[in-house]
Amino acid sequence: MRRFLGLVGRDLRLSLRAGTDAVVALMFFVITVLMFPFGVGPEPQILARIAAGVIWVAALLAALLSLERLFANDHEDGTLDLLALGPLPLEAVVTAKVAAHWLVTGVPLILAAPVLAVMLGLPEAGYGALIASLAIGTPALSLIGAVGAALTLGARRGGVLVALLILPLFVPVLIFAVGAIEAAVLDLPVGPHLARLGAVLALALPIGPIAAAAAIRQALE
Amino acid sequence: MSDFTGTGLACLRGARLVFEELSFTLPPGGALVLTGPNGAGKSSLLRLMAGLIPPFAGALAWDGTPVDADPEAHRARVAYAGHAEAVKPVLSALDNLLFWAAQADPGQARARSDSALEAVGLGGLGDMPGRYLSAGQKRRLALARLLAAPAPVWLLDEPSVGLDTDGRRRLEAIIARHREGGGRVALATHAPIALPGAEALDLADFALPPDAAPDLFDPYTEWDAEPADDAAEATR
Numbered sequence: 173m174r175r176f177l178g179l180v181g182r183d184l185r186l187s188l189r190a191g192t193d194a195v196v197a198l199m200f201f202v203i204t205v206l207m208f209p210f211g212v213g214p215e216p217q218i219l220a221r222i223a224a225g226v227i228w229v230a231a232l233l234a235a236l237l238s239l240e241r242l243f244a245n246d247h248e249d250g251t252l253d254l255l256a257l258g259p260l261p262l263e264a265v266v267t268a269k270v271a272a273h274w275l276v277t278g279v280p281l282i283l284a285a286p287v288l289a290v291m292l293g294l295p296e297a298g299y300g301a302l303i304a305s306l307a308i309g310t311p312a313l314s315l316i317g318a319v320g321a322a323l324t325l326g327a328r329r330g331g332v333l334v335a336l337l338i339l340p341l342f343v344p345v346l347i348f349a350v351g352a353i354e355a356a357v358l359d360l361p362v363g364p365h366l367a368r369l370g371a372v373l374a375l376a377l378p379i380g381p382i383a384a385a386a387a388i389r390q391a392l393e
Numbered sequence: 394m395s396d397f398t399g400t401g402l403a404c405l406r407g408a409r410l411v412f413e414e415l416s417f418t419l420p421p422g423g424a425l426v427l428t429g430p431n432g433a434g435k436s437s438l439l440r441l442m443a444g445l446i447p448p449f450a451g452a453l454a455w456d457g458t459p460v461d462a463d464p465e466a467h468r469a470r471v472a473y474a475g476h477a478e479a480v481k482p483v484l485s486a487l488d489n490l491l492f493w494a495a496q497a498d499p500g501q502a503r504a505r506s507d508s509a510l511e512a513v514g515l516g517g518l519g520d521m522p523g524r525y526l527s528a529g530q531k532r533r534l535a536l537a538r539l540l541a542a543p544a545p546v547w548l549l550d551e552p553s554v555g556l557d558t559d560g561r562r563r564l565e566a567i568i569a570r571h572r573e574g575g576g577r578v579a580l581a582t583h584a585p586i587a588l589p590g591a592e593a594l595d596l597a598d599f600a601l602p603p604d605a606a607p608d609l610f611d612p613y614t615e616w617d618a619e620p621a622d623d624a625a626e627a628t629r
Contacts, residue, residue: 185484249477249479254479257472
């Protein structure tokens with residue numbers, strides 16, 4: 173466990189000192205959402221109606237943007253070789269890197285989302301569900317995305333490939349998350365939607381690291 | 394006791410066999426020097442010995458027990474230093490080292506890292522961020538990692554690249570001390586490195602022609618063969 177936390181700590185320090193990834197993902201998220209009032213016009217009803225979907229789709233894309241480099245730097249400078257030979261199993265290495273990635277990019281999205289929801293005029297009743305769905309959904313995005321990032325190691329134009337591979341797998345997260353927010357707005361029970369979202373996370377938690385570790389072993393051969 | 398051996402090893406890269414029927418024995422305190430022209434498979438053999446590449450044929454054994462019976466134990470035995478130094482530009486030299494030392498043994502991380510930096514001649518540069526280190530200094534830091542996170546088998550891929558005379562002397566001293574303590578080392582090199590009593594393994598002896606392919610069904614050659622037949626028939 174100390175080794176696991178050591179790796180999480182190292183990744184946090186690396187991304188906070190290098191600094192760009194977290195900021196870029198957050199700015200991308202904010203700017204993408206801000207584009208919608210320009211695109212669809214400033215009518216409050218329309219914006220309120222699409223707020224949940226817009227925020228969630230922007231969150232998906234922002235997560236994707238930062239996931240692409242999740243293993244690439246460590247692969248290029250040889251760190252991944254050493255981690256693969258280190259005392260931590262590769263599955264734990266992946267989990268630690270995903271945890272650090274989520275803390276740096278996922279958490280700021282959760283914090284920024286309510287502000288953007290105010291701007292789009294999301295009905296008040298939806299805020300709790302928005303934050304809850306992001307809190308459960310973004311770790312799932314990071315876990316699923318890790319598989320794509322690992323599969324495209326060493327590929328040219330890996331970023332585009334990650335998007336093609338991973339976006340379809342994000343669909344269940346998107347459906348259940350937006351479903352939860354809409355249910356909250358319509359005063360319907362939110363629990364079942366969040367439970368399904370939780371099920372996706374519970375499924376991604378073991379499968380993501382195992383699949384990503386297998387892909388990394390392939391890439392290191 | 395506890396020899397690290399490989400028997401009948403073959404290595405497949407893409408569709409090409411790089412070498413085959415290669416065997417080695419690495420006893421405690423032993424050293425193996427891999428030589429051979431570029432592309433002869435020195436790096437591949439080292440990665441294969443580390444367990445990063447599965448052998449296409451043959452087997453690695455530790456003390457007679459096949460390595461794949463317990464890959465985790467094998468991982469703990471080897472320390473690999475490849476071409477890439479794995480030095481993070483935003484972390485200081487000491488922090489770079491501390492991470493790996495703590496992964497190996499959290500209790501002694503600090504003491505080991507300090508003495509490792511001293512041993513490779515980076516004693517005063519612990520606070521220097523990785524991005525300001527020269528190529529040779531990065532290489533020294535990669536060597537310091539071997540001391541900070543000790544393992545009985547060292548696999549070094551051209552460890553002397555970028556090192557000055559002093560650096561090479563330190564490398565030789567570090568390896569000598571490692572072997573005195575019963576450690577084993579296998580290294581690939583083009584430059585002479587003084588390793589008393591080392592066994593030489595010339596990969597050129599096991600080299601196969603560049604188009605050597607294993608005896609497998611290969612869809613590509615099957616495809617290629619067909620148009621050739623057609624052409625032959627057409628001329629007939």
